Amino acid sequence: MKYIKEERIKIDKSKITKLAAYHDPCNYGRKAQMLFGHGYFQEPRWIMDQCAEEWVDLYPMEMNQTCCGGGGGTLTTGNDEERVYYGRKKIDQIKASGAEMIVVPCHSCHGQLNNIKKEHGFEELEVKYLWEIVADALILK
Amino acid sequence: MTEADKRVNLDQLDHDSCRSWDYSQDFCVTCGICSSMCPVSGIDDFDPRKLVRMISLGMENEAVDSRWPWxxxxxxxCEASCPMEIKISSIVRKIRSLRERDEVPGILHKGLETALKTGNNLGLPKEDFEFILEDVAEEIAEEPSFENFTVEIDKKGANILTTIHNKLVNTHTDDLKHWWKIFHAAGEDWTVPSENWEGTNWGLFTGDDEAMKKMSGRIVDHMKNLGAKNLLWPE
Structure with missing residues (x-):
């Protein structure tokens, strides 16, 4: 955020052409709010505003955001059948938003969404890190 | 084991066994809101209300042996919606912490053990790690506008020190590039430690506070030893 505010980097919004949606990871949002009294809900949305002409929120969002299903170490416990199954709600939620790209700032969400999208009939969904869309939209000298 | 053997003898429940757990579990009014909110409810007969009741009733061993917390x-x-403010996530983590370490499912504890021993979940040697970082940096330097790009490992006094998620030096090396490109464009002064660079902290998932402290302590040590001013820890 600092780089963008201080204009140390410049962003070209037109570089992001697909309609993006933002997903709140449980640990950055809801759990941070409960544990530390501050959930990172507004900061990533401000970055989304800087990087894309248009983007959408999922419903529900922020404190009520739907879990991707890949948290709590479930990507590594070997309970894969369960993990893929409960990711269906997340994929349904993204489909309902009309987005073609989902932006996340969490490694677990990123891994989970890429892993389950085919199973739930959304193979074309593009999964991006929040810092990846910033890098993609950079104006380079 | 027959169905009858699996039944819990209610007369022999030890209600005091989890009395010292201060997660407000005894305040449960069994409303079931948590179970409605839970993305995993229904799988393997699990729902969070059952787990809370088990702890309130003192069924510690059954909870620890169960697949549910995992x-x-x-x-x-569940916790965000609980009207009685029961710390349900903490209950789950506490139950996980009581599992014998070699019974922790999947690679969670094994990865953590490797990290405690070698500095990263993969057991990747320092030379290989440095080789991968430099290789990726060379790839970036081949792109237009990034001609002078380099990665400076263990640089002293940098403005930013960043940790690395093990998958980024394993199967997803291209994903190292996003932050690095932003740093380059912003003219940032940044560095990566050559050892103990692991950004994940799987003790969070296995309920292992000691391991978490050790992993975090290593990052604190880097900040001190390398004199870095800010930390980027995206994991």
């Missing part, structure tokens, strides 16, 4: 994603929706 199929939970610790998303915290």
């Amino acid at each position: 199929i939970c994603t610790m998303c915290g929706k």
Whole structure:
């Protein structure tokens, strides 16, 4: 955020052409709010505003955001059948938003969404890190 | 084991066994809101209300032996919606912590053990790690506008020190590039430690506070030893 505010980097919004949606990871949002009294809900949305002409929120969002299903170490416990199954709600939620790209700032969400999208009939969904869309939209000298 | 053997003898429940757990579990009014919110409810007969009741009733061993705490994603929706403010996520993590370490499912504890021993979940040697980083940096330097790009490992006094998620030096090396490109464009002064660079902290998932402290302590040590001013820890 600092780089963008201080204009140390410049962003070209037109570089992001697909309609993006933002997903709140449980640990950055809801759990941070409960544990530390501050959930990172507004900061990533401000970055989304800087990087894309248009983007959408999922419903529900922020404190009520739907879990991707890949948290709590479930990507590594070997309970894969369960993990893929409960990711269906997340994929349904993204489909309902009309987005073609989902932006996340969490490694677990990123891994989970890429892993389950085919199973739930959304193979074309593009999964991006929040810092990846910033890098993609950079104006380079 | 027959169905009858699996039944819990209610007369022999030890209600005091989890009395010292201060997660407000005894305040449960069995309303079931948590179970409605939970993304995992229904799988393997699990729902969070059952787990809370088990702890309130003192069924510690049954909870520890169960798969339930491990199929939970610790998303915290149950806790955020609980009208009695029961710390359900903490209950799950506490139960996980009581599992024998070699009975922790999947690679969670094994990865953590490797990290404690070698500095990263993969057991990747320092030379290989440095080789991968430099290789990726060379790839970036081949792109237009990034001609002078380099990665400076163990640089002293940098403005930013960043940790690395093990998958980024394993199967997803291209994903190292995003932050690095932003740093380059912003003219940032940054560095990566050559050892103990692991950004994940799987003690969070296995309920291992000691391991978490050790992993975090290593990052604190880097900040001190390398004199870095800010930390980027995206994991």
